[in-house]
Amino acid sequence: MPPRLRRTQAERRATTVAALLDAAVSSLVELGYAATTTKEVTRRAGVSQGGLFRHFATRHELMVAAADEVRRRQFESFAAALERLGDATAEDCLVLLRQACRAPMNAAWYELVVAARTDRDLHDALAPMATRYMKEIVELGRGLPAAAGVPDDQLESVLLGIVHLLDGESMMSVLDPHPELEDQRLQQLARGLKGLPLWDSAH
Amino acid sequence: MPPRLRRTQAERRATTVAALLDAAVSSLVELGYAATTTKEVTRRAGVSQGGLFRHFATRHELMVAAADEVRRRQFESFAAALERLGDATAEDCLVLLRQACRAPMNAAWYELVVAARTDRDLHDALAPMATRYMKEIVELGRGLPAAAGVPDDQLESVLLGIVHLLDGESMMSVLDPHPELEDQRLQQLARGLKGLPLWDSAH
DNA sequence: AGACATAGCGAGCAGGCGCTCTCTTTTGTT
DNA sequence: AACAAAAGAGAGCGCCTGCTCGCTATGTCT
Numbered sequence: 001m002p003p004r005l006r007r008t009q010a011e012r013r014a015t016t017v018a019a020l021l022d023a024a025v026s027s028l029v030e031l032g033y034a035a036t037t038t039k040e041v042t043r044r045a046g047v048s049q050g051g052l053f054r055h056f057a058t059r060h061e062l063m064v065a066a067a068d069e070v071r072r073r074q075f076e077s078f079a080a081a082l083e084r085l086g087d088a089t090a091e092d093c094l095v096l097l098r099q100a101c102r103a104p105m106n107a108a109w110y111e112l113v114v115a116a117r118t119d120r121d122l123h124d125a126l127a128p129m130a131t132r133y134m135k136e137i138v139e140l141g142r143g144l145p146a147a148a149g150v151p152d153d154q155l156e157s158v159l160l161g162i163v164h165l166l167d168g169e170s171m172m173s174v175l176d177p178h179p180e181l182e183d184q185r186l187q188q189l190a191r192g193l194k195g196l197p198l199w200d201s202a203h
Numbered sequence: 204m205p206p207r208l209r210r211t212q213a214e215r216r217a218t219t220v221a222a223l224l225d226a227a228v229s230s231l232v233e234l235g236y237a238a239t240t241t242k243e244v245t246r247r248a249g250v251s252q253g254g255l256f257r258h259f260a261t262r263h264e265l266m267v268a269a270a271d272e273v274r275r276r277q278f279e280s281f282a283a284a285l286e287r288l289g290d291a292t293a294e295d296c297l298v299l300l301r302q303a304c305r306a307p308m309n310a311a312w313y314e315l316v317v318a319a320r321t322d323r324d325l326h327d328a329l330a331p332m333a334t335r336y337m338k339e340i341v342e343l344g345r346g347l348p349a350a351a352g353v354p355d356d357q358l359e360s361v362l363l364g365i366v367h368l369l370d371g372e373s374m375m376s377v378l379d380p381h382p383e384l385e386d387q388r389l390q391q392l393a394r395g396l397k398g399l400p401l402w403d404s405a406h
Numbered sequence: 407a408g409a410c411a412t413a414g415c416g417a418g419c420a421g422g423c424g425c426t427c428t429c430t431t432t433t434g435t436t
Numbered sequence: 437a438a439c440a441a442a443a444g445a446g447a448g449c450g451c452c453t454g455c456t457c458g459c460t461a462t463g464t465c466t
Contacts, residue, residue: 009433009442016443032321034237038424048445049425055443059424107320110374114317117310117377118235130378154402157387161368164375168367171313171374174320175333184360197398199357212412212463219413241454251415252455258413262454 017055019045024066025073028108033115038062064125067112071133074105079140090146090193094162094186101166102173110171134160149195162189220258222248227269228276231311236318241265267328270315274336277308282343293349293396297365297389304369305376313374337363352398365392 007015023044027036038059042052056062078100085092100106113130116123141147141159150158169182188198210218226247230239241262245255259265281303288295303309316333319326344350344362353361372385391401 006433012432012443030321032318034318035321037422039422050427050429050446051444053425057425110317110320113374113378114313115235115237117313118233118238123378127378130375134375134379151402154387154391157384157391158401160381160384161372161388161391164371165364165368166371167374168369168371169364171316171370172333172337172367175316175326175330176337178363181360181363184357185364188357188360188364192395192401195400195402195404197400198361198395199354199398201398209463215413215463240452242452253416253457254414256455260455 013055016045016047016051020047020052020055020062021066021069023047024062025070025105025108028066028070028111029104033063033111036063060121060125063112063115063122066108067126068129070105070108070112071129074100074103074109075133075136075140077103077105082140082144087145090190091186093141093144093146094189094193097162098166098169098182098186101163101170106167106170110167134163137163146193150193158193162193165189216258219248219250219254223250223255223258223265224269224272227265228273228308228311231269231273231314232307236266236314239266263324263328266315266318266325269311270329271332273308273311273315274332277303277306277312278336278339278343280306280308285343285347290348293393294389296344296347296349297392297396300365301369301372301385301389304366304373309370309373313370337366340366349396353396361396365396368392 020041023041024036027040027044031040038049038052041062042049045052052062056065078096081096081099082088082093085096088096112122112126116126138156138159142155147155147159165185169185173182192198223244226244227239230243230247234243241252241255244265245252248255255265259268281299284299284302285291285296288299291299315325315329319329341359341362345358350358350362368388372388376385395401
């Protein structure tokens with residue numbers, strides 16, 4: 001039925017693996033870590049159980065590959081959005097970073113991080129990814145005009161602090177969202193980034 | 204074998220329920236949400252399966268009760284630590300808050316929050332608890348001397364922002380800890396709370 | 407004391423899990 | 437064209453899950 005063109009083994013393999021990773025990531029986003037079963041992933045990917053285990057020896061291996069895929073996509077799309085904006089103000093950067101933290105895809109990352117806390121194998125596989133992730137973010141941030149005002153020896157702490165804040169905000173907003181407070185907080189962060197006090201003391 | 208003293212039904216019920224909640228919470232902390240099975244909880248509590256389902260109609264009900272227990276204990280222990288300290292400086296308060304976020308018990312809260320994202324029933328049950336939790340923290344913080352310098356209309360945003368930051372930090376430190384950065388960040392937060400810029404611009 | 411309600415027990419059930427194994431189909435090699 | 441290797445399929449296995457149900461033990465009420 002589909003135009004039966006001949007594909008190399010490498011191509012067949014690549015498309016199947018890609019479909020499986022896509023499926024795993026979307027399932028992590030929509031159903032969470034525990035409900036991302038091999039059966040669910042194969043169903044989404046249109047691949048059989050046997051097909052999955054040909055490319056990933058265990059569910060664990062699939063989850064690790066999915067984690068790396070999430071990390072890669074998240075960083076790429078954030079970097080691209082930053083590029084697209086050109087020379088951005090501190091506020092612009094913060095808005096972008098907040099969008100990235102709240103992106104559905106990032107929820108998959110939280111799922112994996114939380115699962116890794118009580119799963120030693122997953123922990124050991126994800127730890128280097130997390131380190132790399134943070135490092136890439138810091139390096140990206142270091143090149144930004146908005147970071148020019150931050151002393152070099154404080155930049156890493158401040159930058160990752162902002163990421164942590166937006167991560168925590170994103171997680172809790174699922175249960176208890178406060179849009180107004182969150183906007184106010186973004187303004188405070190922008191002031192902080194510029195080396196000003198968080199609020200205007202002449203109230 | 205144990206001193207067979209006569210207990211009322213209410214007492215029997217209360218001790219069993221307490222044992223089950225203890226077991227559920229410790230299992231959430233040590234094994235995570237997915238691995239906190241009814242069997243695991245009954246094993247830890249020394250109660251039979253039938254005994255559990257006499258008091259909790261479903262696993263879901265047990266998890267909801269455990270969540271409220273976690274919220275209660277976390278807030279109580281934090282309030283007690285604050286009380287114990289007397290009139291605390293901003294640094295003192297931040298250290299205490301950071302300890303609370305990193306406490307093993309708080310990991311159970313993260314487990315439940317993340318699980319609630321993809322479990323509508325759990326979400327609906329936990330949402331009011333999360334709202335209450337945040338509100339209690341803000342009210343507690345409002346009474347602190349360390350918060351005196353923060354304008355009233357900015358306090359909620361700042362305070363919850365700090366909590367989010369410490370939550371995010373706590374979650375990621377499982378995979379990628381940076382003790383030095385985290386201490387530096389605490390100093391920056393303390394400066395921010397006092398209405399100062401986050402860093403000393405006379406570098 | 408006797409009747410009733412509540413607490414607690416644990417074997418067992420239907421269903422879902424990760425994974426295996428055998429099989430067929432497709433691609434690569436000579 | 438003949439054979440080998442890799443990709444994909446899907447029924448099935450052993451195990452674990454949340455939960456039920458019939459039962460005994462204990463406390464409550466008249």
